Amino acid sequence: MKTTLIAAASAATLALTLAGCGSDSGSDSSSGSGSASGGGTIAEQMIFGGPPEFKTRADGIPGLEENYGVTFGKYTVTDVGGPVTVNALLRGQVDAADLFTTDPAIEANDFVILEDPKSNFAAQNIVPIINSEKATDGVKEILNQISDDLDTETLGELIGKVANDKEKPEDVAKTWLADEDLDASGDSAEGVSLTVGSANFTENIILAEIYAQALEAQGADVQTKLNIGSREKYYPALEQGSLDLFPEYTGTILTYIDKSATATSPEDVYAALGKALPKNLEALDYSEAQDSDAVVVTKETAEKFDLETIADLAKNAG
Structure with missing residues (x-):
């Protein structure tokens, strides 16, 4: 007989004020939607949202820095490609985020997946x-x-x-x-x-x-x-x-x-x-099915900064 032990997240998790639980990784930033002012790259004026491991994982923040020269102004811990991350993007609490390519929220919310020409994500x-x-x-x-x-x-x-x-x-x-x-x-x-x-x-x-x-x-x-x-x-x-x-x-x-x-x-x-x-x-045998990490932004953010690839985040903000 199957016994299911579900460690369900509380509803309060979805209502977290994410902007207050991030950690600086470069220049200071206090809210989403590219709100930081001053020079530097586009990414340096952004808050990135993702799970704890993405901040230190080789193909996470370190990989984006090494392969594309992208350094975000702040990192905010959200969840593993779930509703907290999606809601943070929608509410402008983060400017870019780690989501999975099969996530239906991407199409539903007209999010933009930034292309990964250097195959940072294996x-x-x-x-x-x-x-x-x-x-x-x-x-x-x-x-x-x-x-x-x-x-x-x-x-x-x-x-x-x-x-x-x-x-x-x-x-x-x-x-x-x-x-x-x-x-x-x-x-x-x-x-x-x-x-x-x-x-x-x-x-x-x-x-x-x-x-x-x-x-x-x-x-x-x-x-x-x-x-x-x-x-x-x-x-x-x-x-x-x-x-x-x-x-x-x-x-x-x-x-x-x-x-x-x-x-x-x-x-x-x-x-x-x-x-x-x-x-x-x-x-065991791996499946043809893939679900890769992706750097995702809203359509408005992509249009504002003319973003198509991850490399575009390293451009000067102007």
């Missing part, structure tokens, strides 16, 4: 990271089939069903598994007991539900711990064994583990990830 294929002790042949077969059936367009559609149609992640997962004929009862995972976790954003929760439901249908004893939070919170639990399975993203988990990683193609990132993971964890 390939971000969906991949199950599993405790090696729980990776039986039957479990691997189930999860690898899920990876084989997922693609980027489908992933975006699944997110949209939750974000736009207000369906529950567990129902979206159940429907997709049925559509792909992956919900049949069986015994290929019988005798395996594992805990499936997720980060605190819709896509990751849907993926965790897909893994959990498919394994449970094949006889596994599954517990879920959903909506945990950022990688700093869940990765230690995965490494230490209190979590057994997690839907991850090849590029970001690689750079989180190995800050010196330089691989960018799907194949090279996956190979480097296999070497970087601790011995008790392994990456």
